[in-house]
Amino acid sequence: MGNVDYGIYELDLMQSWQLRQGGSTLHVAARQQRLIAALAVRGPSLRTYIAGMLWPEYPEAKALESLRVTVHLVSRQLPGLLVKDGALLSLHHEVDVDLHAVRLILKEAALPGGTTAAGRLQELRDLEFLPGWYEDWVLFEQGRLRHDRLRAFSLLSRQFAGQGNHEAAAEAAIAALAIEPLYESAVRVLVAAELAQGNVASAMLAYEKYREQLSEDMGVTPSDALRKLISGATGQRPRSADVQLVPAGSSRLIQQPLLDNV
Template sequence: MGAVTVRLFGRLDICCGDKPAGTLNARRARELFCYLVLHRHQPQHREMLADLLWEDASPEQARKYLRQALWQIQSALHPNVDANGPQPLEADAEWIQLNGCPELDVDVTRFEDNARSCHGIPGPQLDDAARQRLEEAVRLYRGDLLEGWFQDWCLFERERLQSDFLDALEKLVCCCEARHDTEGGLAHAKRMLAVDPAREQAHCHIMRLHLLAGNRTQALREFQRCERVLMQELGVKPSRQTRALYESIRDGRIDDPLSERESIVLAGGSSGTSHDLLPTLAELLERARHLFMCIETRLRNDNAAAEAARGKSE
């Protein structure tokens, strides 16, 4: 008896033991299985699932296809699950739910469990155990959720998990800064930029980390890179806060970027001297306008890709 290993980050990969899950070759059965995995914390109504996955079929046909897909999922899981232990798939006349069990190993489940365990802990306050859990979480994130899938429900979950991934990296970078771990902090900050090149805070982290490492020239170059990317991606200039950090580094006014003043700003707190580093309301509104434009363009592209994918499948 081997575990059922499910990898949802990146390209979908489902293995039973050391072999691919042969009975889950059907596209809709895989889609149903992935949906149940991602919504494992609450039961799903049969009618809703049938309408979601087989919207073009009649209600009777959709229910039939749902039963067939459930049978395929059960056939894949049954040989690999202890018959006397908890069963991963629970189904009755109206509700369906996929529960966790020792034989079901899902990367998204482990990612969320590790990230959730550190919820509410600021990055600089992470202890060794919490930092290790977040390191494991970001290691599991080998790519965006279900790459190549364009269903609406998948796009929503992809954005949610990507946001959690960036939040985990943000905490790790702050932890590394607090511990003067420049190598680890730079690695995590660069992963943030690989996902979101216009994430201004990540550029600020890299500037501070280079300064911590004694590389003032690289810190200044990072600001120039930030300035260029923000203009290309969003059509905006760096915020007053980012520019103030750059000018402090350029003029040699700070040797330790985690001085009291910088630490307050980094932590999101307030003081009598930090208000001048905050972006103005006009700057924030301009950034928001450009951000919404980018989101609108991305949604149009995603919808066009989804329509193209549906056309090919039909």
């Protein structure tokens, strides 16, 4: 039995949990929400695996009983949403899950010569996976998506820089920095893009914000490559590894990163 008989379900997991059918939002209890979200994230899974993931504090028998009750409640309220194949559970393949669309965009963006539209990536700038949920499997997925978004924006910034589209390169770099404030390769793209546009002051502001936060959070200094880039643009020669150039506060770069390889 598939949900084709009942109307296609649409499941949102980005920003907030929401299930719709035929344009109407369905009210689902938290217990059932957790099961549906877990299957959307993990795909077809053994009942024992899902039970242990959702009720890790329970003995196996009790966790399986909790799963059985939850599956019954979902099947009764939302016919066709779940597919039960012996020991396997899954969502019906026609359930439209926003997380899957996000994963596809990020996967395409990471391909060499990928043609993912920059506008589609920009839509993902502020998206979060189930904010306010703190279970281990949710935190893992949040971290995974954070990493993939950082990688996508970083690749996009370098792609734009290579095309000579310095304004777009700067915006993509800022999006990467909003995810990981100490990601230095994004800072380099941002500084280079601002310099290429003749925005020396903006480049200096970005560098100084990064240098200050890096020193405060990590107790280290920017790389030689970054310091040479900024000093070459200003005609100043660094006197030491912790040289401070022009102090300033930035309105564009609120956050900046270190981890040079994602």
